[in-house]
Amino acid sequence: MAFNFNWSPLTADAEFYSRARDLLTKALNKSPKPPIIVDDILVSEFNLGTVPPDLEILEIGDLAEDRFRGIFKMTYAGDAYLTLKTRVQANPLNTYLFSKPEFTSPQPLAAASGLTIPLSITLSEIKLSAFIILVFSKQKGLTLVFRNDPLESLKVSSTFDSIQFVRDYLQRTIEQQLRNLMMDELPAIIHRLSLQLWCPDQANKGVETPKEETDEEGVNPLSSPPLDPVDANGNVLDPSAISEISLNGGGETQSLFSQKNLLRLAALTDSHRTLSLFTPGIRDVVFRAWSGCADRNDVATPSVSSPSRVRTNSYTGTTGTTYTFSDTGSTLHGSISSRPTLTSVNSSMGLSVGGNPRSRPGRKKKNRVVNLRKTKSEAVTPESQSEAGTSTPTSVNVPLSEPLFDNSIPEADELQDDHFTGDHFTPQTLVPDVGENPPTLEELTSALKDLKMFADATANSRRPSLEKGSPREAAGAAAQTSPDVLDQDWVMKMASEIARRVYDEKRSQQRGKWNEAEDAPPPAYEASPQSPCH
């Protein structure tokens, strides 16, 4: 495998430098400036130089045509330079009095009078050494996070080089400012630039509607990583684990369900139901199909008994059109309820929420498995797909930790669901599940995700294929007993309810979650080669 990193094409773009200058100027003036700088900081010259940084690949977590996740060690000692222009206060006594309480001020008469001097600062001989976590996906653009403080050394040359203390002060101040820039602002800048490059339709989303995003954060706390997560021992959590959360959590699933994809999916299902010859190609999706339903049930449960039938029927509707994504680890709420123990829930959910990515058992390549099969009565146990990650239909449908006979034991709520056999996604199937035992955050989150998926799917797929029969209509003939609109309303209501619960849960269980998810200590990339993950 070989990677080809092009350094020069960045500079070939004529607009690149002006864009980068604008972004840098904005970023530098955003944070509150030290009192010595009395004017806006203007980036006047910016050049990336000709020497590319050295990249050492430490680990590649995910690789596909449209996405990439890896950890690099970067060292840079190139000839990039940056020239800033601003105006500074040259009187140290003036800056000394700034932000000091007036009560103990020595109140100098004129010794603190200001002298502002235009200043141009050139930052050169930048030496960087950093561990970079790089995540790229076509939908989300490029995300770059520094694991440590990247700035090793830097030469600040300014108009004040002859004055010792001013030079020292400038050096100190600028290094501090640059550290902030690297750690906080640069990832955001790169992300915005990449959005403009690869997905211009989403580029505006992040810029123009930031308020909606913040609202969304309130609803789905896992869509963005916590600011400074620590585990129970107080150790700072591994940033890669955090990026796992943010990427595998709600964020990606939400962005994955773009209008385009859903339209294609709808067309695909329609093509199966009709005799249409047109099958739209959906990239990076393995289509799984099986011939019958009886043999699958045999595989899943050795004894085809009526309790098992009851159980499967209880969530027939939800599995009618199942979007199962292995990396999201989304399990349907119905199956969660049928799990005998909470530990099995954690074993599957811990992967997606807080788990160390390398400690996953049997984790190979992520596949997005879309089950578009029209299933009337049989159940698809999605946890088998999400864990095995293979597309073979004959894989064990029940996790190994789960005893097989558990499926045949009817649970109380499932028996109750017997009356709603034909009905799909009735409140009774869900409400006891949520309220039965104290719902963990993972359950609620996944349930929320499923609901959102479901709602999105129904909303989007119904319109283009109304006359042909939507997948939901095809999912069960009995689905027509409940009107679609009502159903959808209920789903949305339920989603908001669960979102609220997730939020509450998150607030109360924030610590505990990290604790149980963090079995192995976070891998130390720089020091220990025998970290448990390898």
Next chain:
Amino acid sequence: MREFMDYVHSAFYEATGWRRDNSYAALNSTTDALLNFRTPRGLRLTLSALASPNFATSYQLGSVGVVDGSISYLFSSVPLRLLLTPQSENVPLPDLLRSYRPLTPVARRDDPSLRRPDDEDKTNESLLYGRLYLPRSQLEALLVRRLSPALQAQFSAVSGQHLRDGGTALGLLQYDVGRYALEGLASTDGGLLGFRGVYNFGGDLSSKKHAQHSAASPAENGIGGGGNGDKERIYGRFSTGGEIYYGTLNKSGGISIGARFATLPDHKGTPLSATLTLNPLMGNIAASYAVMAGKDCSLATRMEFNIFSYESSWAVGMELWRKPFARLAVDGEVSDTDVPAKTSVTKSATPAERSFNAKLEWRLDEPEKVTEKKPGPKMNGSNAAKSKSEAEKDKEQEYAGVVKARLDQNLRLGVLWEGRVKSLLFSLGSGIDLKMMNKPFRTLGLEVQFSS
């Protein structure tokens, strides 16, 4: 608005005979008061009281978006009741609000023979002051102690969590012998050490004769109402000084020298004050000029120029005293006795009251009362007290309020209106940016103060 605690603080200095303005730091105080006055922000209510002659309290509640407040206490070992009027309903407004303050006579400790008989120093007196800002939990403390007639120590400290190192402290040692005054200071913040001094000459300090003349002149002023003999001659005091600071921890420093000429209260012409300060390190030259253009009007200007960066700035300010509308007609005959009173000392009530009293009783002023400096003996003698309160009533009804305005080179306008409604002192101010005409009001505020 001048805070109540500051008012009490200056009363303490007055009681102990300390000259607060004989310091290099106070060289610009007149023009600063006219050009750099603070405009209030938000709503602020202050409730103050001189609970006992030695103890003052003040509670403040403010709201600038969020509600905050402060509690402050002050203890003075000298009884202060005789020296200030704590009641906000009859405190003389010019005492509290006037920006243009004429020079006070220096305390001639270097030559006791030149001292005025009423000028006495009280040693071993101290003042303690503490203030707690509530939501921020910031604590201010001040200790002033008079060590000897010429020496005073001052220690102030601020403690707050948001400050670096949790707080700062400043120690200040002041030495004042009248002709010159020296100050040394040390601050914990950056290990700043400072030294500044001022030297006075001319005017009342030039010779023994002048000193005696100045001691006697208020009487002449009071009787004559402005003699025309030496009206042309400018009679004032020169003060020059310098300051130097050095931060031992951050290896930085500052230096400046300055000079001031200000007319003494005995000056018959227009009172004026002119200062020139120079910062040789930073190349900054500042000249300011303040003049009391009329009885009710003071003007000030300041020009600054930097010889290194060629940057310049200017500022103009004014202060206009306003009479109550109803009293405009009746005021005619009182005003002619008030003209010299206004042009004389801050304690202008004394000569004005005396001549008024003398007029009433058809006799001349008593000579021992002439030298009386302070309006202190308010309580002795029913006749004097009565006439005094009458005169005070006259005086306090003379002004209803003051309007202050300033403008600088960035076309930022500051407007302040201070006055009294019933027994409440109010201060209404705004900062206006004339460059942004679509949204000119940068700040807006109202302060209400009640004290008893």
